[in-house]
Amino acid sequence: MKIGVFICHCGENIGRTVDCPRVSKACQWLPGVEVSLDYKYMCSDPGQNMIKDEIRKKKLDAIVVGSCSPHMHEKTFRKAAVDAGINPFLVEIANLREHCSWVHDDIDAATDKAIDLVRMAVEKVKRNQPLTTIEVPVTKRTLVIGGGIAGIQAALDVANAGYEVVLVEKEPSIGGHMSQLSETFPTLDCSQCILTPRMVEVYQHPKIKLMTYSEVEKVEGFIGNFTVTIRKKARHIDESKCTGCGLCTTKCPVKKKAFNSFEENLAYRPAVYVPFPQAVPNIPVIDETVCTYYKTGKCQMCVKVCGREAISFDQQDTLVTEEIGAIIVATGYKLYNIEKKPEGSMIKGYGEYGYGKYKDVVDGLQFERIASASGPTSGEFKRPSDGKEPKKIVFIQCVGSRDDSKGFSYCSKICCMYTAKHAMLYKHKVHDGEAYVFYMDIRSGGKMYEEFVRRAIEEDGVKYIRGRVSKITEKNGKYIVKGEDTLASMPIEIDADMVVLATAMIAQTEASELAQTIGIPYDKYGFYNEAHPKLRPIESTTGGVFLAGACQSPKDIPESVAMASAAAAKAMVLFGSDKLEREPVVAKVNELFCAGCFLCKKVCPYGAVEVKEMKDRNGVVYKEIAYVNEGLCQGCGTCTASCPSKSIELAGFNNEEVFAQIAAL
Amino acid sequence: MEELKKLAKELLENKTVAAVIGYQQVDDKRTKPIIVTTPEDASKLVFNEYCLNNLAVYLTKARIKNLAKQNGTTLKLGIVAKPCDIHAIVALIQESQLKREDVYIIGMNCHGVVKDYGMDFSGETLATKCTPCDSHKPLYSDSNLGEVKDTPKVSDEVLEKIQAVEKMSHKERFEYFKKEFDKCIKCYACRAACPLCYCQRCITDKTVPRWVESSPHSRGNFSWNVVRAFHLSGRCIGCGECERACPMDIPLSLLNRRMTETAKQAFAYVSGRSLDTPTLVGSYDVKDSDELFM
Amino acid sequence: MSDKNWEPKIVAFVCNWCTYTGADLAGTSRLKYPTNVKLIRVMCSGGIDPVFILKAFERGADGILVSGCHPNDCHYNAGNFHARRRWTFFDELLEYLGVEKGRLQFSWVSASEGKKFVDVVSKVVNDVKEMGPFKSYDELNSEFMTKFPDMPEIDKNMIIKEEEAV
């Protein structure tokens, strides 16, 4: 085997601390090395031409390039090798920059190490096998998980480009948190009014398969080729018969057993219900836990009134599988319920604010419902305890955000804005009312955002107090809010009629479980991780899985929508070609020696190892052995290290190659 | 004993099993394995304190497996098994080497066996594997035979030796094991006797690349013994057959038992005890200790 | 070689996605660490076989680092969880057999932890320097060399000498 060694100076980057000529000269003497050269910039056109010329001239079989990290230019040099007629997998990179010149000062020692690194690469490349890239087909269908504004936008974009979409929403209706909002900053336009048309568009779109009241149960496969199992929860209503007249919901005798979660528990709902009037689809669900029929076997009021015989008490959950090429995760957020300490977390909670104890201490979403024209008070400002109009409201920002000791250390980003909005909406309706806002800082970066906050302060007379509230107590129907005005350095006490807490935006309750189902990483708060914080904010690290909206970090609507459209574009990039190329780094079983212990099968994170029956001449199975499905194998090599008898090997990183590197140490 | 003979005879007669793997008396203080294939031979079967072998090792051997194949159908293989031997059977089932329905387990109540043939059974001569044994009643057996007697109570010799080793300095320990391993002649009797060393080709026989140097010098001996012990970590069921088979008297149980303790302490796992739990090796728990990692 | 200017030989087996990339970041950030350590890249920490460790000791390594992605961050989801179990056993086994703890060390270093990578390798190098050459294993190795003098060992000094002769 003839090997060529090419040492790059990377301008001064390598050359300054590694004596490149000495490296290339020393490597000339390595067994198998035919030619060893150094050059200023190997990645440049002349550098690459030099490699190609040498390959042709000296009829090289393999090359080693001593340069920057393989993560930078491995592709470049592989391509050069291919151009000159050698297999791309007979190229090895010795990382002389990131792992040598940049991290060491001593020229002699660094040069010695560089020689070692090249020698290791030479020994490896001698054992490398020529491999051919694997082509896999792409299923041009997208799964969108979560039907909030982000999911809706992503689904519409992909569908409008002509690709099929499956939109899975766990609630009975799509819409997400945006459907609960009253009016939206910074323009104060009505949330429902701008959202509802989009929801209807989703419903009517011929390319979108909408699955509400459904959850993703299992994701198998890999980029371009996922098989997703979706659980369609039993609605107990036959969707094909229901016309959405809603008679059943009005006649249901269950009145005060279940809180209306859309109204943030400020109202009740019947056992058979549509979450809100504009729901899409406008088909009710029956809540088994409160329905009288499921309790006593009697009632069936809904059955009596339904003219379409759509009620079906014995409907069961069904499992649906879908073939999918790309997944967009848009599962959004939830609010930190400070009444309950999130389980298993170090968070201490805010007992001193009396949330959950005092009826008039509410959180942001509850206030949205109170302010909403379609809410429980029809948009009249009435406090929950006695229905009176509050004359003094205290808003507290950063409850649970930016608080290492009791909450989460991150900033929830949107609370400054919606608190200003809340105070403004209140002042617009209750002209003689007073609004106080306790804040730490006002963070209003964004187009027209700062202006919006200034408007609240200057035009609407909202009083901003910099400082934190230490305690809220109740006295004769008033809430005594004790805090400190840190700008004036004095304690402050306000007797409010109502208190609104801008609690932190946190990850969905089951965010980490879903992440594990899909196979994407998440941060310590449960928000999903992007592949690169700056350059790849839309992709997850798992190929073919993209992120949109507040499931990645707290976001407002415009940001969620922008991210959703970007995720849609990413999915469509994938659909731009019929086949995907994959590195052929996959495991292969030695059929002769596999003992069929299936340890490899147990450890494989992708379920890529299957059982293969070995049959004798008469077709009788004489043993069962492991078999790797190349399509599913992602090339981690966990199986190879687990196999006791070493009967499974990873192409491209096989054990012989590793041993050769060790031997060359 | 009569019930064992009777049962084996019946099983063979009514073709429930193709063969019964059991023990046969050699002299009054020695037995040897026997594979009974005819109802007549069933009378040769015995069970007593001299039944040292872990017969589960035979269940994975092709030639024995072939006995079960008769006229196009597969019968069961009967096996006379001590409770500890059943642990090996359980582990084999978990590791796909055996199907539960392919064996008929004649589980024997057991109160211990002797260290070696020719000894009188007493506390002093009780096999070291039997002192910490807590499963005198067989699990998962299809028939459960034999008298129930108390096991003599004696101290746990192997554990004491392990503790003594752990008191040594690293250097002393290395020296100690080096000396022991140096005796190894690479006969692989340990491997042959182990029910869980069923690999078609052991790692040490793999030549390209060479994983474990096969020539008997300190370095090769060291890696062989490390690799064997590691491969059995979390899997070894503690039958002690490897140590008993070793012609050079290398104290292999000092390694096996030490790893068994790790499995117990770090992962609350004992191998071969339950068909319903996933094997320790091959599964993981997100909450496994992270102490080892910086 | 006299003990005074003895430099330990350290090998690090690292996963491609986290630790290798973290080491890249250490470079991009121009952080410094000793030259003793050489990295061998594998795809996942789950793919590192304990026999690699033995092989490296056989080839004269004085200290070894095994490093991968943090739990829950594995590029392949679960490779590192399997690795964690595997190493728990192997580490205890080696220690029991008399290999000092510091000879074989483990870490999780993410792609963004360039600084941590430097800290970890520096610690391994320092620990091993303190312990000195791995005499115990050297004995095994030298016995091997005397018994089998003809076995080819790649001698880097030889190569350098030849180079100087040119």
Ligand SMILES: Cc1cc2nc3c(=O)[nH]c(=O)nc-3n(C[C@H](O)[C@H](O)[C@H](O)COP(=O)(O)OP(=O)(O)OC[C@H]3O[C@@H](n4cnc5c(N)ncnc54)[C@H](O)[C@@H]3O)c2cc1C
């Ligand atoms: C009080 C308050 C006021 C706000 N006011 C404004 C404002 O005025 N202007 C503005 O721009 N922004 C505002 N926001 C922010 C806005 O709510 C979010 O930016 C937006 O809702 C994010 O959309 P999303 O689609 O990412 O998430 P969500 O709206 O949370 O939607 C996520 C959807 O996914 C579904 N889902 C979750 N998990 C699963 C699962 N496992 N399977 C299937 N489906 C699942 C959920 O049911 C939900 O329908 C406000 C937020 C709050 C708390």
Ligand code: SF4
């Ligand atoms: S681990 Fe090895 S022996 Fe066991 S099934 Fe897999 S390839 Fe075969």
Ligand code: SF4
């Ligand atoms: S290398 Fe092995 S464990 Fe990893 S994905 Fe492929 S088959 Fe599964």
Ligand code: SF4
């Ligand atoms: S290693 Fe020894 S004690 Fe453990 S199962 Fe195998 S033969 Fe029995």
Ligand code: SF4
């Ligand atoms: S030592 Fe390991 S590879 Fe060899 S037979 Fe036993 S388990 Fe298999």
Ligand code: SF4
């Ligand atoms: S039985 Fe003993 S001598 Fe034989 S290979 Fe095993 S340890 Fe070595």
